[in-house]
Amino acid sequence: MIDEDELLLIPGPTTLSSKVRAAMARPQQSHVAPEFYNTFKESLDLSRYLFCNTKGLQFLFTGSGTIGMESAAISLLEPGDRVLSIETGYFGHRFTMIAEIHGAKVDAIVTPLGKKADPDLVEKRLKSDKYKAVLFTHVDTSTSVMNDTYELSQLAHNNGAFAVCDSVCGIGGAPLIFDSAGADIVLTGSQKAIAAPPGATLLAVSNEAFSAMEKRKTAIASYYMDLVRWKPIMDDPKIYLTTPAVQVMLGLHEALVEIKEEGIENRWRRHKILANALQAGLEALELEPAAEVHSRAPTVTSFYTPPGRSAEIQETLRSEYGIHIARGFGEYKDTMLRIGHFGNFSATDVLSLLGALELVLTKSVRPSPGKAIEVAEPLLRAA
Ligand SMILES: Cc1ncc(COP(=O)(O)O)c(C=O)c1O
Known part of the structure; x- marks a missing residue:
């Protein structure tokens, strides 16, 4: 049983506003009724606002x-195409x-843990071979490393x-x-910072990339994930292709409205301020973020825990303080924890989490009492 008051701070899905929840609880609608396609059309416009895609x-x-x-890969890449993939995490x-599954020949650049892609190295690889595409992650949720999307796209x-x-x-x-x-294709999912x-x-696709999809020599080997097939539906959502998850789309519409109301630049600024305060507070507790200072994300933070304590810290935070964060990813399960600090995350959440973490930690080692709040609080004043 999930407690209504639990603070869900895993790296997605995240806490939903009451309006988003109410939108999903409406009576079932027909996916071809005018109300639904009007909402869908509006969501597409709001998605353009979110991506800054005109x-x-x-x-x-x-x-x-x-x-x-997978839609991006299968629609753009043809079997045998050369691809450079930059791996900053899982x-x-x-x-x-x-x-690779879709037949591309992939060369990977794997960055050391905590570091973003090295532009010199990427450039060297791009100059040494002819690639059709470069694949990269903006923020890798496993390591919480953020790449420079502009720099990599230009390269x-x-x-x-x-x-x-x-x-x-x-x-x-x-x-x-x-x-x-x-970038030619930027894609996301609904459950994190949205x-x-x-x-x-949700995907934004450049005209050049879409034209390359249309002019392929081989057919796109998927019915559902073929972006060329989806294009007419995006132009006119009255056309049926598949039945959408209506409730999800209604919740998403409300979340996109809330983003527009906040303003995208205000939202970026809020995320940055809260992340700075949270990361400073973690450091004050001697919980070092996995990403180097200049590679840290404003949306998620992975941090090292005292040896052997990640499971216990996570469980105690949840059972005693109702705060749910995630274990480290894969091989870092026992040495790291991860916090999703996006969407409706607030200054109150920063202070609650740091306060609770300090209390959990002080059960054995006592860092400096009150230190985390002391460093985080002035940083939050900018919020
Ligand atoms: C950076 C990143 N890419 C892709 C995915 C996959 O998304 P989904 O789990 O919604 O399929 C995730 C999920 O956490 C992610 O964090």
């Missing part, structure tokens, strides 16, 4: 973030796997490759302006 195409359909990744590796373009960015853990919290970022329920994927 120049390219915008897509929205049912499926998790991985469907977005999800970067997932992109490599997806491209790809300067070397004749399409730039494809997985921003599942970025869009809505970490700055990204599709019109000027230069603060909607899981189940919808």
Whole structure:
């Protein structure tokens, strides 16, 4: 049984506003009724606002973030295409796997833990071979490392490759302006910084990348994930292709309205201020973030725990303080914990989490009592 008052701070899904929850609890609607397609059309416009996309195409359909990744790969890449994949964590590796499954020949650059992609290294690889696309993750949710989307996209373009960015853990919290970022495909999922329920994927696609999809020599080997097939539905959502997850789309619509009301730049600023305060507080508790200072994300933080204590800290935070954070990813399960600080995350949440963490830690070692709040509080005054 999930407690209504539990503070869900895992790296997605995240806490939903009461309006988003109410939107999902409405009576079942027909997916072809005028009310639904009006809402859907509005969500597409609001998605353009979210991505800052006035120049390219915008897509929205049912499926998790991985469907977005796979749709991008299967629609753009043809069997045998050369691809450079930059892996800054588990999800970067997932992109490599997806491209390989669909027949691309992938070279991967794997960055050391905590570091973002090294532009010199990327450029060297791009100059040494001819690649059709560069795949990279904006914010990797496993390591909480954030890449420079603009820099990587420019490098790809300067070397004749399409730039494809997985921003599942970025869009809505970490700055990204599709019109000027230069990426050809940026994709996300609904359940992280957008603060909607899981189940919808959103993509922005440049006209050049879409034209390459249309002009392929081989057919796109998927019915559902073929972006060329989805395009007419995005132009006119009255056309039936598949039945959307209506409730998810209603919740997403409300979350997108809330983003527009807050203003995207205000939202980026709020995420940055809260992340700075949280990360400073963690450091004051001697809980070092996994990402280097200049690679840290405003949406998620992975941090090292005292040896052997990650499970216990996570469990105690939840059972005694009602705060739910996640274990480290994969091989870092026992040495790290992860906090999703996006969407509706607030200054109160920063202080509650730091206070509770300090209390959990002081059961054995006593760092400096009150230190985390002392360093975080002045940083929050900017909020
Ligand atoms: C960076 C990143 N990419 C892709 C995904 C996959 O998204 P989904 O789990 O919605 O399929 C995730 C999920 O956490 C993610 O964090």
